[in-house]
Amino acid sequence: MIRIRDIRLPFDHSEDALGGGILERLGITERELVHFTIAHKSIDARRKNSILAVYTVDAELQDEAAVLCRFSEDIRISQTPPLKYQIPTVESVSGRSPVVVGSGPCGLFAALILAQLGLKPVLIERGKEVGSRVKDVYRFWREGQFDPESNVQFGxxxxxxxxxxxxxxxxxxxxxxxxxxxDEFVKAGAPDEILYQARPHIGTDNLVRIVKHLRHTILSLGGQVRFETKLTGIHIKAGVVAGVVLNDSETIETDTLVLAVGHSARDTFEMLAGLNIPIEAKPFSIGVRIEHPQSVIDTAQYGRYASHPLLGPADYKMVHHCENGRSAYTFCMCPGGEVIASSSEPGGVVTNGMSSYSRNRPNANSALLVGICPQDFGGTDPLAGIGFQRKWERKAFEVGGGNYFAPVQLVGDFLAGRPSRSPGRVAPSYTPGTTLCNLAECLPEFVVETIRVAIAQMDKKLNGFAMHDAVMTAVESRSSSPIRIVRDESFQSPAAEGLYPAGEGAGYAGGIISSAIDGIKIAEVISGKPSKMA
Ligand SMILES: Cc1cc2nc3c(=O)[nH]c(=O)nc-3n(C[C@H](O)[C@H](O)[C@H](O)COP(=O)(O)OP(=O)(O)OC[C@H]3O[C@@H](n4cnc5c(N)ncnc54)[C@H](O)[C@@H]3O)c2cc1C
Known part of the structure; x- marks a missing residue:
């Protein structure tokens, strides 16, 4: 196979145009092109009157050697690189099953690889299996009934x-x-297009099915998966992991413990600090979700092609560095999505965003965040960032009305520095409800100032971003972990051999894919294959 990059076509090209583009680029006939697959597809909308689809394809040709020779100077044409992940071979196995804590992307993929290697992992998860979890989460969103062990962060x-x-x-x-x-996501039911789209997404509806399928794969390979099972203690003997305590009542012996607990496991972090496991405070971000009509974003990004079915709802990503030395940036933008209640502790309001695969809701939302560092936390304790998060989450809870309603303000009022008194034409999507207010009451002053400057500047890049009726919902405080659980070159805690801090909560990943990759790396290390620190 040969790889051909940068084939540019009008985004609404005909079905056979891509094949034609390959023939034209290589100067070959239709008969010489045996077969091709799309390796990568992106949309270039920098020129709104001429939006392009940009392809990389892998093609099987009758005479690949001749083509490679002819195009040896063209960096856009090469042999197709290997695409397959090589599962390691097991080099060292202890008799006991490795225990993986947390069934997020990191823990799931650590457990999946360990199971595929025949190491029969035990995956434990404090929350519920996904079906029951979905019911609990929707009960919270509809009725405001919050479950601290089954929510958007846990399960x-x-x-x-x-x-x-x-x-x-x-x-x-x-x-x-x-x-x-x-590949595992596709096997579990995700659409094939995620293998080549430049910005693939699968939506909550697919994710729910996929995690269930991954669980069944782990079980079918001899692993165990236990829900409503919380890691509450670790036995460490002479600097080596000896066992885990579950739900304060049961002990399992193990010498291998993968700690993939995510960024919201505050009680688990306290337990680790109590065991003198080295933890460091790390920078993270705080801010709001900002919502606009999706049509405003589509028009800003795609001009006359806004809402064209082949383009789908548009997204954006922006950053502004302010003169005060702070930066504000948009993060985790959800086209056609919703702002969701994402608390994991009683008495705190936390927001985030989600979409279904179809991204068909009327609003676009994104986090609008300001980076903060340990000096902002007001303390030198490694867990001080958690105290900082909690303070602002509780303020948002109070300002919202003390019933998990989120405080909201219209962008126009926020920029003018006055509280919002009546709703505008953008209906906030957050449920169970919202309370109009002045967001300055539940955000640090420097965050308010930075966001105020940034919105005006971002409007210059994305027309309509500063529209009066756009809605801001507070507080988004969990975009990444406020701590790092220290690990050494061997991916283990220097305080306990066999303890592998991993994923986003431990400070080594951010996002679904990077967390899953970290889980894979940990499984590789456990199996004995050397893995490079990254
Ligand atoms: C609403 C929302 C939307 C997001 N959207 C995206 C997106 O579109 N794309 C993207 O790339 N990223 C997104 N992210 C971020 C992404 O979800 C995280 O980066 C990723 O899930 C981190 O993976 P993880 O496995 O490290 O931790 P987590 O996914 O947080 O998983 C940790 C698991 O550990 C469990 N746990 C915690 N403590 C214990 C304990 N003591 N005992 C047993 N179990 C425990 C928790 O219940 C949890 O299930 C989003 C996050 C949120 C909250």
Whole structure:
């Protein structure tokens, strides 16, 4: 197979135009092109009057050697690189099953690889299996009945189960681990297009099915999966993991413990700190969700082609560096999505965003965040960032009315520095409800100032971003982990051999794909295959 990059066609090209583009690029006849598949597809909408689809394809040709020779100077044409992830061979096995804590992308993929290697992992998850979890989450969203152990952060599939399911990552992936994740998702029912779309997404509806399918695969390979089972203690003997305590009542012996607990396991972090497991405070971000009519974003991005079915709802990504030294940036944008209640502790309001696969809701939303660092937390304790998050989540709860309604403000009022008194034409999508207010009451002052400047600047890049009636919902405080659980070159805690801090909560990943990749790396290390630190 040969790989041909950068084939540019009008985004609404005919079905046979791509084949034609390959023939034209290579100067070959139809007979010489045996077969081709799309390896990558992106949309280039920089020129709104001429929006392009940009393809990379893998083609099987009658005479590939001749073509490669002819195009040896053309960097857009090469042999297709290997696409398959090589599962490691097991080099060292202890008699006991490895225990993986947390069934988010990191824990799921660590357990999946361990199971595929025949190492029969025990995967434990404090929350419920995904079916029951979905019911609990919807009860919270509809009726405001909150369950601290079964919510958007806790339960099968982890934090990303209720999400837009964006599957992008900046990670360089020579080992094809990211491809492995996408392949497993497709086997579990995700659409094939995620294998080649530049910005693939699968939506909450697909994610719920996928995590269930992954669980069944782990079980079919001899692994165990236990729900409503919380890691509450770790036995460490002479600096080596000896066992885990579950639900304060049961002990399992193990010498291998993967800690993939996500960024919201505050009680687990406290337990680890109590065991003197080294933890560091790390920078994270805080801010709001901002919602616009999707049609405004589509028009800003696609001009006259706005709402064309081949383009789908548009997205955006922006950053603004302010003169005060702070930066604000948009994050985890959810086209045609909803702002969702994402609390994991009673008495706190936390927002985030999700979409279904169809992305067919009227509003676009995105996090609008300001980066903060340990100096902002007001303390030197490694867990001080959690105290900072909790403070603003509780303020948002109070300002919202003390019933999990979220505080909201119209962008026009926010920019003018006055409280919102009446709703505008953008209906906030957050449920169970919202309370109009002045968001300055539940955000740090420097965050308010930074976002105020950034919105005006971002409007210059995305027309309509500062529209008066756009809605801001607070507080988004869980975009990444406020701590790092230290691990050494061997991916283990320096305080306990056999303890593998992993994924987003431990500070080594951010997002579904990078968390899953970290889980794969940990499984590789456990199996004995050397894995490079990244
Ligand atoms: C609403 C929302 C939308 C998102 N959208 C996207 C997106 O579109 N694309 C993207 O790439 N990323 C998205 N993210 C981020 C992504 O979900 C996370 O980066 C990812 O889930 C982190 O994976 P993880 O496995 O490290 O941790 P998590 O997914 O947080 O999983 C940790 C798991 O550990 C369990 N756990 C915690 N403590 C214990 C314990 N003591 N005992 C047993 N179990 C425990 C938790 O219940 C949880 O299930 C989103 C996050 C949220 C909340």
């Amino acid at each position: 099968e599939g982890g934090a990303g189960t209720f999400s837009d399911g964006k599957l992008t990552t900046q990670i360089r992936d020579k080992e094809n681990r990211s491809r492995k994740v996408l």
